[in-house]
Amino acid sequence: MLLDQDLAQKVIGEALKRGGDFAEIYAERSRSNTLSLEDSRIERSATGLDAGASIRVTRGRAISFVSTDSLEEGSLLEAARLAGDGLAGGGVVMSQLSLIEHPSPHIIEVAPVKVAALDKAAMLLAADEAARGAGSEIVQVSVSFSDDVSEIMIANSEGTLAGEERTRVRLSARAVGSREGIIQTGSDSMGAHRGMELFRDRKPEDVGLVAAQKALTMLDSKPSPSGKMTVIMHRGFGGVLFHEACGHGLEADSIEKGASVFAGRIGEQVASSLVTLVDDGSIPGEWGSNAFDDEGVPTQRTLLIEEGRLAGFMYDGLRARNLGAVSTGNGRRQSFRHPPIPRMTNTFIIAGTSKPEEIIAATRHGFYAKTLSGGQVEPASGDFVFGVSEGYLIENGRVTSPLRGATLIGNGLTALNNIDMVADDFEMHIGVCGKDGQGVPAGSGQPTLRMLDMTVGGTEV
């Protein structure tokens, strides 16, 4: 354990001296390495050491939170006093800490520290070479790699004592293609809650190559048309859309405030009956997985929408207490500097029964969204907008010309209801989700699926 058990007990006791009905200490020590390549050379490499802890005291719905860049006893007790001062009144007796035995299901075969920095650099160079080899029109390639190993420990006044070591590696590539004044970019990435053995399954070269091929394809593109169209979302990337436009509305903090279109609708049909949406932070090795959430609750699989019916929400401890529910292991934080909030882990629509080819063949005129470049959602209404970095026209049941400059715009609930075909080709996709100024690793996924009546915004009216 990162901190001595007696010290953790003492700090929580100190935090509760002035009242409060719950207190917690979260301690973390992490070491990270990042490498980045551009112009076919390693331009930056950095090593970081972060250590610190935060104390959180809650009373009813109120939170008092103090963080410090230190794991020294004196600083921790001072932080505990400060956090306790933030909330007067109330008061509970602290329970004896007892360790939650829950071994991490995430097996790390090759710890990042065991791979020499020069060998990591070689991976970036290999990805660059593969991308440049894809075609002479590739004029720039950037590749970045990061590894992060953090040891965390959580103890709270309810007696929870939990800890784990988390290892994540990630590699991403971006290629720029240029032809007669037209510039297009393509990108791809891979990452997991695993060690360097990840790159045995898929080589960095492949990431570079895929990024370059996307850029080259888009050089052949023509400006996208605008208007209402049938949209087929290619497997993997589209999960981000449902993460943003539906997932956030299923997190318990927006439910608590009634600032979600899903509030008070458990059991109701909110989506097409073809849609089953799940959040699962326990999948071994997956990017958004951990053994515990950041409040010491083991991660689990949570059914959010089952065959179109609203089945559940994602809770952290505080919102679960406020709403009379049980934490679903979704209390997450960026680091010890941030309080936990309800967050998605790996969120996805499960596979259906159609074949992707059938879906395309069944579409006379439509838009095929292969890669999304990111987007934004208005949380209250679920209105979203997503850029399409790789899109195609569908004509008479066939994927034809690539289209550039397209944006998908719509509403989360409407999109869920307009899904009329779901394929059997499920895929996950990695990302970093931002909420309340905190970024956490989040996976999202979906099989190829079809949505009717989606607005495509392009540059041609």
Place this chain on the structure above:
Amino acid sequence: MLEIARKALDHAAATGADQAEAFANNTRSTRIRVYRQEVEELASSTGSGVGIRVFRGDTAGFAYTSDLSDSALAATARAASDNAAINAGDRFMGLPRPSESFPELDLYSEKLGATPLAGKIELVKKLEKTALDRDSRISQVDSATYAEGEGEVGIANSLGFSRQFKENTCYAFLQAIAEADGQMQTGMSFTTGRDPDQLEAAACGREAADRALALLGGAQCESMNCAVVMDPFVASSLIGVIGSVLTGESVQKKRSMFAGLVGQQVANGIFTLTDDGIHPDGLASAPFDGEGVPMGETALIKGGVLQGYLYDTYTARKDGCESTGNGVRGSYRSQPHVGATNLRLLGGATPPVEMIASVDKGFYVMEVSGIHSGANPVSGDFSVGASGLLIRGGQLAEPVREVVIAGNLMTILKNINMVGDDKRWVPFGGSIQAPSLLIGEMTVSGK
């Protein structure tokens, strides 16, 4: 902080570095959130650490630590030195020559720390209450927040630079939610300053409510090509995108649509953009940048003509010019990189009402979304989600949502036909001072 920086510098020198630099900073921040007139969250944090750059021959390596013990500093200096061995480099790598003079700036208000917590809590309550009281259709206020931060930065390097400064800032913001006929719309506003007395809570609360109310009942409009008026919030997003590719780095790496265009007309003649690192109201102002180079004002576009780019030490040497003091650094955890400080769109004489009056059929944009994915400053493609109000016969008309506005950034810049007299600071996505803008024609995609 300077003491820690100097200590770290000694460790870096001990690795046999040719040149070395230590950047140390500490921060103390507090955030108060109020919901339904009760304090919902009180958060504070303190942090400090040091980032070390070690230069060996033509290469540089970086490492940072939040542990300031002697052993951690020594290990961090070694890690930086090891990283220098992995990196490729060239003859442009190195520290800036220390400057003799630095701008005198007043970046610290004693009043911030002297204001009791209770006063700050009252301010957030007022922020929320003003919005709630504005109209019965304001159902709630999400994240009524006050936040403050103060910190010290100290840099020491092996060429003899050794200086520090301290600064503080505070801001408040909220999102008001308006509801009617089963529809929800949010409206955001903020207020910034160096102490709570400079914050205008009531005006901020009213504005958030008014913005949410204005958009209530919005629906998609027909697709069309028309004139677009951007309010200052939206204009600042556009300026942010433009500013991100007016850097020496983006040009050198062929990531900028402005490459090779210095001296040429890139925007309408009424468009003048500057990066001002020493403006008294700019929250990014500082006496020196993350490498110890004095900050100042750099003209970027003047009368529509591209004047030049922003530089840090490395990119300036590569182009054979001087750093413009734009070696930006967020904290000890990051290395310097070229970036804008306070971007300001100057001039602007037209009141927004006159802009609107000049448009027969158009779109008044109050919110854009998806700017990071929808704006591509390499290719110039620009396509983002938007909501706002229709303009009909020179008057604001019904609300519009779920549409996309699109065009090419270069064309948009040339089509900026009017610049408003209503410029204000917008602190999101950088520190930007922008007015309303009238763009002659853009594509609006709706039904």
